[in-house]
Amino acid sequence: MWREVWLICRKDLTVERRARVTLIQIVPTVLLILVVFAFAFDANPSLLGAGAGGLFWVAVLFGAVLGAKRSFDIEAEGGNLDALRLGGLSPAAILWGKAMALAVQMAAVAVFTAAGLVVLFSVTVTDWPLLLTAAVCGTAAFAICGCLYGAMTVGLRSADTLLPLLLIPVAAPVLLAGTRAFDVALGTSADQGWSWTALLAVVLITYVAVGWAAAGPLLEDA
Amino acid sequence: MTWAANVFSGYALTAAAVVAYATWVVRRGRVLGRDLGIGPAGAGTDPGRSHPETSQ
Amino acid sequence: MTGSVATRVLGAIGLAAAAVMAILALWVSPADAVQGDAVRLMYVHVPSIWVAYGSFVLTAFASARVLWRTRSGAGGTEGVIADRQARHWDRVAGAAAELGVMFTGLTLVTGSLWGKVTWGTYWQWDARLTTTVLLFVTHLGYLALRRLPAESRARARRSAVMALIAVVNLPIVHYSVDWWRTLHQEASLEIGIGGDRNYSGEMYWTLLYSWATFTLIALWIGIHRYRVLRLEELAEEAALEELLSVRRSEPSHDEPVTER
Amino acid sequence: MGAAVAFEGVVALLDRFPALAGVDLSVESGEMVCLRGPNGAGKTTLLRTCAGLVPLRGARAEVLGFDLIADRRTVRRHVGLLGHRTPLYGDLRVDDQLRHCAALHCASDAEASAAAERFSLEGRLMGVAIRRLSEGQQRRVALACLTIARPQLWLLDEPHAGLDRTSRDALDELLGDAVTAGATVMFATHETDSARLAAARQVTLAGGRVSMSAPAPGAGSSADVA
Numbered sequence: 001m002w003r004e005v006w007l008i009c010r011k012d013l014t015v016e017r018r019a020r021v022t023l024i025q026i027v028p029t030v031l032l033i034l035v036v037f038a039f040a041f042d043a044n045p046s047l048l049g050a051g052a053g054g055l056f057w058v059a060v061l062f063g064a065v066l067g068a069k070r071s072f073d074i075e076a077e078g079g080n081l082d083a084l085r086l087g088g089l090s091p092a093a094i095l096w097g098k099a100m101a102l103a104v105q106m107a108a109v110a111v112f113t114a115a116g117l118v119v120l121f122s123v124t125v126t127d128w129p130l131l132l133t134a135a136v137c138g139t140a141a142f143a144i145c146g147c148l149y150g151a152m153t154v155g156l157r158s159a160d161t162l163l164p165l166l167l168i169p170v171a172a173p174v175l176l177a178g179t180r181a182f183d184v185a186l187g188t189s190a191d192q193g194w195s196w197t198a199l200l201a202v203v204l205i206t207y208v209a210v211g212w213a214a215a216g217p218l219l220e221d222a
Numbered sequence: 223m224t225w226a227a228n229v230f231s232g233y234a235l236t237a238a239a240v241v242a243y244a245t246w247v248v249r250r251g252r253v254l255g256r257d258l259g260i261g262p263a264g265a266g267t268d269p270g271r272s273h274p275e276t277s278q
Numbered sequence: 279m280t281g282s283v284a285t286r287v288l289g290a291i292g293l294a295a296a297a298v299m300a301i302l303a304l305w306v307s308p309a310d311a312v313q314g315d316a317v318r319l320m321y322v323h324v325p326s327i328w329v330a331y332g333s334f335v336l337t338a339f340a341s342a343r344v345l346w347r348t349r350s351g352a353g354g355t356e357g358v359i360a361d362r363q364a365r366h367w368d369r370v371a372g373a374a375a376e377l378g379v380m381f382t383g384l385t386l387v388t389g390s391l392w393g394k395v396t397w398g399t400y401w402q403w404d405a406r407l408t409t410t411v412l413l414f415v416t417h418l419g420y421l422a423l424r425r426l427p428a429e430s431r432a433r434a435r436r437s438a439v440m441a442l443i444a445v446v447n448l449p450i451v452h453y454s455v456d457w458w459r460t461l462h463q464e465a466s467l468e469i470g471i472g473g474d475r476n477y478s479g480e481m482y483w484t485l486l487y488s489w490a491t492f493t494l495i496a497l498w499i500g501i502h503r504y505r506v507l508r509l510e511e512l513a514e515e516a517a518l519e520e521l522l523s524v525r526r527s528e529p530s531h532d533e534p535v536t537e538r
Numbered sequence: 539m540g541a542a543v544a545f546e547g548v549v550a551l552l553d554r555f556p557a558l559a560g561v562d563l564s565v566e567s568g569e570m571v572c573l574r575g576p577n578g579a580g581k582t583t584l585l586r587t588c589a590g591l592v593p594l595r596g597a598r599a600e601v602l603g604f605d606l607i608a609d610r611r612t613v614r615r616h617v618g619l620l621g622h623r624t625p626l627y628g629d630l631r632v633d634d635q636l637r638h639c640a641a642l643h644c645a646s647d648a649e650a651s652a653a654a655e656r657f658s659l660e661g662r663l664m665g666v667a668i669r670r671l672s673e674g675q676q677r678r679v680a681l682a683c684l685t686i687a688r689p690q691l692w693l694l695d696e697p698h699a700g701l702d703r704t705s706r707d708a709l710d711e712l713l714g715d716a717v718t719a720g721a722t723v724m725f726a727t728h729e730t731d732s733a734r735l736a737a738a739r740q741v742t743l744a745g746g747r748v749s750m751s752a753p754a755p756g757a758g759s760s761a762d763v764a
Contacts, residue, residue: 011627011638018667019629074627082591083625086687087642088615148443152436156426166419166440169412170447173454180458199457203450210443217345217435220611225316225395232388233300236322240495243380247502251280254509258516357608427553429593514554522549525559528579528745 004089008097012071013104021070022105027112030063034116048121053182055121056113057175061142063109064102064171065164068146071102072154081154091219095147095211103143110139123186130193131185137200138178144207145170151218173203280505288498295491299484307484316395321484323388325492326381327410333378333496334417338445340371341438348435361431365511368434371441372424373503375417377496382414405456412451416444430511540603542567542691542722543588548596550587557583558594559746565724567690570717573726575743581726582622584743585693588724589619602690618689622696624680628669632659632679635668639683653685656708674700681709692716694725 016022037055041047048055075081084094114135117123125131149167153159177199184193281289303321310317347364389407390400401407424437543565550558558580565571573581586592588601590610599606604613626635636659640650654660657678668676677700684692692713698706713723725738742750 007638007641010641011630014634014638015627015629018631018634021629074629077628078623079621079625080627082589082619082621083683084642085591085611086589086614086617086619089642148439152423152440156428158426162419162422162426165415165422169416169419170443172408172412173447173450176454176458199454206446206450210446214439214443217348217439220435225314228391228395229304229315229318232319232322232391233304235387236326236384237296239380239384240499243376244495244499244502247499247506248280251502251506251509254506254513255280258509258512260509260512429551429553431593518551518554518556521554522556522559522746525556525746 001090001093004093005097005100008084008089008094009100009104012074012098012101015074016101016105022067022108026063026066026070026105027109029066030059030109030113031116033059033062034113034120038120045122049123050188052117052121052123053186053188054175054179056110056117056182057138057178059113060106060110060139061168061171061175063113064106064139064142064146065167067102067105067109067143068150068167069160069163071098071147072150072159076155076159090215092212092215094219095151095215098150099144099147099211102147103140106139106143107136110135125185126187127185127193130181130197134178134181134185134193134197134200137197137204138174141174141200141204141207142171144204144211145174148207148211148214148218151215174200177203280502280509285498285501288494288501292491292494292498295487295494299488299491302484303488307480308478310481313396316392317481319388319392319395320481321488323385323392324485325489326388327385328489329492329496330378330381330385330413332493333374333381333500334413334445336374337371337378337417337420337441340367340374341441343367344371344434344438345442348431364431364434368430368438369504369507369511371438372507373500375420375424375441376503377500379414379417379421381492381496382410382417386410386414403455405452405458408455409448409452413444413448416447420444430514540567541565541600542569542602543724544598544600546596546598548587548594548599550583550592550594552583552592556746557592558587560596561587561743561746561748563741563748563751565722567722568717568720570713570723570738571725572738572740573724573743574728574740575726575749579743580746581743582695583746585619585695585724585726586621588691588693589617590614591619616690617693618684618687618691619693620677620680620684620695620697622699624673624676626668626676626679626683629667631665631667632671633664635679636664636682636686639686643687645686645688649688650686653682656685656712657682657705658708674702674705677701678705681705681712685712690721692721692723692725694723696727697725698727698729 034055037051037058038048041051075084081094146167149163149170152166153162156162177196180189180191181193181196181200183189184191184196299321303318307318307321309315344364344367347360347367389410393402394400420437420440423440424433426433428436541564543563545561545563548558548561548563549556561580561584563584573584575581583592587594587599587606590601590604590606590613593610594606596607601613602616604616606613627638630638632654636650636654639645640647651660654664659678659682663671663675668679671679677697681697694713697709701709713725717723723738740750740752741748
């Protein structure tokens, strides 16, 4: 099982290493979102500083939508998913392998987004452990969720337009809890940051459980 | 006066939506039933099968 | 035709109940001490969401049954029975989800109208409202997923997973928004059945009666919708027979095969 | 030897279209079968159905002894399929792709390089991204991947299309070796001149059914169901 997960994950990461779609397309798009928000808020420094936590998660969420789409596009191309099925891989292995690879790529997106916030919006971090824990939990949750819905829509004709509609509502709790936790970590509010991070962890665990249960029905033959 | 407008539009909207949806469902059933030849008695077909779910 | 004696009776009762409900709700029941006549919107708003919740619970239950039946689906007669039951529950899920989406939409609209009168604003970022809007959007996505052409068993399984994810997600959304608002805003505006305001007995009974009426009407539409879905499947089967015979009579005017 | 494929009245739907409209076919293990028929006759779908990738119904559908009506999954790892689309990751380099295939099918590095050699993929080509290869070269990579998989049933859709002379010969030799080793081969083609065709049993499809099944030359015992 773990051999199969690693196989898929390594393959996806190799694809990314060769094509660099996340690095040269998704990351710039996400940074662009930050800039566009600055326009929308009239480059008001206090407003941007207060909203930085939320902006981070909105930007990463859109990155995750693109990343999930890309992750399953490469499988739909040329019938690669069939080739994986013919290799006798278990559906769960395919799902978790792809989720792991997507999580790694989303982590890169998150790092660049955070750097963008620091440079563009001049935020300062007051609580590093909180920030990192929340970022890891939230990013992983996005990755799993993205893969679940990517698997659900893979090969469908209107997958491109359907994926955001399905994915964004489900990501709402991550967006909310992540934003609160980041507000505390960035010192813009005095909330119970660790409780929000705990909520993120609960969401992550829930998605993991759903993924275990849903992988079979989703990827068995679809 | 504003409450009256809101209350009545609330009721009217609800009624309109329910009626429109119900009409669509019934009409669609009628069209499908006619195409399949399972119509009401008198349509010259098989009245005994007018309830598709009973033939399941 | 999707009518039967039972549904005709049900429909007639539903219609009569709706007429009586309009009288009860608009004339007989008293105006609220605080809200005045605006409270009358409660009799459509609250039953709508109750019916919607019921529909979504049914969707989730039916979806779980779909997955359960397809999982244990084996070959032979047992497989045929499992497949038939999965199809049955898939139709239940589809019909209930459509009703749920319609009533959730109505809840949102009537709720904003009510809110405009009582709170002076169409919208509040309250846990209940936010959850409802996400419920609406998620199930719209569910219906969009169902509409995509696919092999029926694969589609049933896929949409069942989606419905269950939506259900798992809902309590999380609700509690996180609840938490979010209570920490960042003074106690949210609780107007409605959950509040501590005391409604008079007549209002209480009118509300219950409206709920019963809505349930009857929803049941009536739902049964018809289920039958329409069944008819659609029958039409597909009938079309298949025809397609098969057309397909079989296709000519084989390729190069002649050399007999060796 | 048992039957590699035993189909009776198999119907396969693609988006409600009956691509297979009642196929009766039986293929013995170690046989080589050539599928013929006009475009849209159902050749591709028949190959995909044999690989357990298409939902089907019918009286009997067994491939390599696995009942496809009850379970389409188990058979897959014993089957190799090359469709008209080439199942490769365009962004990977040839060596990445071969390494992935080897890992997927638990093959050793030696087997992978032997397969690459068979389709002359050594040297400069190994470091090129698959997207940059010509179509024929991509087919060669896909065939190498198939070789790595060592299937018991080879399902090939127009395998010779786009290949140069050398690669065609390599493919014919590969299929010959596979049959000698006891594997079964089914391929669809429109060509008439390949040397390998002469040895194959011809099955003609039309309108989603088997319309004609000629016995293989020299194989008197082949069971024909038409």
